[in-house]
Amino acid sequence: MTSSPASTPRPPSADRRASFEHALREAAGIAALSPSSHNCQPWGVAWPTGRDARRAVERLVDEAPADGPEAPTGIFVGSGTGGGATDEYVILALDRERELTSLPAHAVEMLVSCGAYLQVLLRSLTLQGWSTDRIHFVEPLTGGRAGRAEGRTGVADARAGGGYDAGRPLGDTWPVSWSPLCAVRLRRTGEADGGLAELRRTALARRTNRAPYRPDAVEPAVLDGLSAPSAGVAKGADVTVRHLVADSDRAAFAGLVARHGGRDFSHRQAWRETYSFVRRDEAEAHALGDGFPLSQLFGPLSTPRRHALRLALAPTTMRALRHAGYHRVLARQLARVVGPSPVVVAMGLTDASPGVEATVRGGARLAEYWLRATEAGLALHPVSVVLQHDDVRKELQDQLGLPGRTFFVSRLGHPLTDFPRSPRRIGARAVRTI
Structure with a gap:
């Protein structure tokens, strides 16, 4: 559906925003323990808090066509209803300053690393009472079915310069080295269920x-x-x-x-x-x-x-x-x-x-x-x-x-001996507000 200006929802309240900020930072701390090639940690998470950035993400989400085989590429795709004052959004990005580039296969490895991070991030948010309502992926403008028909992949096309132009509507505060991969709408559904500590222990042991x-x-x-x-x-x-x-x-x-x-x-x-x-x-x-x-x-x-x-x-x-x-x-x-x-x-x-x-x-x-x-x-x-x-x-x-x-x-x-855990950046360093 398309949100008209008259129906544009108000931003969440200050209390709810503070609650989500705490949850996001907790989740980012656990997700930082996710695996990545060479431990390069090529991910970033943008949290739209400015009015213009939030409205831009809402438009991209609400105006996106339903997910399916005929959905066009180069925009967010998904299905669902418009956002509201109780919703929050995060955008997963590939940080080009942290990615590996020496081999073509690294393009796939970087997205796999980002996907692993996103899985742990959203699972951590769910355990804190923020459920995922919609996920909207960004395909390169020259990728998708057209790229595959010519023997290329959307991943390879993006590196070759196909570009993730969907980052442009997100405003001047969007980090220039970040390429958006997907936007996620989250909804407050309840209180934490107590499983967050267990997930953190498992992520630390992995x-x-x-x-x-x-x-x-x-x-x-x-x-x-x-x-x-x-x-x-x-x-x-x-x-x-x-x-x-x-x-x-x-x-x-x-x-x-x-x-x-x-x-x-x-x-x-x-x-x-x-x-x-x-x-x-x-x-x-x-x-x-x-x-x-x-x-x-x-x-x-x-x-x-x-x-x-x-x-x-x-x-x-x-x-x-x-x-x-x-x-x-x-x-x-x-x-x-x-x-x-x-x-x-x-x-x-x-x-x-x-x-x-x-x-x-x-x-x-x-x-x-x-x-x-x-x-x-x-x-x-x-x-x-x-x-x-x-x-x-x-x-x-x-x-x-x-x-x-x-x-x-x-x-x-089953290993015969233990091995040291790789170092990690502080989780909050991967989170930017826009």
Whole structure:
């Protein structure tokens, strides 16, 4: 429906606005613990509080056509009724200053990371009595069906300059480095139900664990529970989940890692970008709030070994050592860690050329899976290198019969030792008022 000027709702009261601000900051603090590639945390959340910004978001939401196969691209899409004085809005954005750009596949990884963040953010708000009424996704103006028909994706088109022009109506206070991905309307439905502390504990316990895993199998019932349908942004996500438990499948995957697991080390731009996220030590990592110290990759290290590894992995050193096949040594080392893992999980989007909505929802599904795995005492160790180069990803999918677009592959099991948690920015730093 289209809201006329006469029916434009008044802004929420000051008391309600203060209540939502508290809830949003609490939710952002938990969502900041979400996984992201290289721990780059490429997300941002805009909260429209100014009259003009709020009206702009309301118009975009209320005038949007119903979601469906014929909905045009380049605008917010969804269904529902107009907003009111009891509603609040948030806009999920991709922060271009924090995204990875060295490989085309990073465009998908960034949206997956943002989707994981959004899932945890909205779940945290729900537990505080703010339910999601509508989600309206922004597709690039040159993406969508037209882009896919020509063999491109909406995600790739946006990076190539298709643009997220829907940010323009949001006003001059919209951060220039942010690209809006979706707008969410929230409605106050009640009081907190007490589950927020539990979600925070699970999010704090969730981490990438690169240690060896116990060889014993994960119960099929547990794997089924991880794959069960999800709520929130992940609801209805077009995602397939495949658990590789057969010896032949896991051996095939380990062989692929042994052949190609050194690709990033030998790729000059990709490794330079990766190394830029390696911090000198835990103190620097926590001061910056992103990236990872070497202990996150190798476990506890003595000071001499940490300095030696940092020197060995430096881009200038790697550029020289690749001629001696050092990247192949590193690939075989990774394969030896992957091989004994009891389960390899692969998640894929059913559309081989996914747009923004499908990819963000896929990230939300990943967040829900990872939280469930954490609750079950399981750990994950993503092996992203086999997805970041299209030829390797296609070989993986062909070899293991994975349909669509595989966007996540990881070891899964019970870890033998704990691993440190990656540092995070303060959650409120990702929130801007407009």
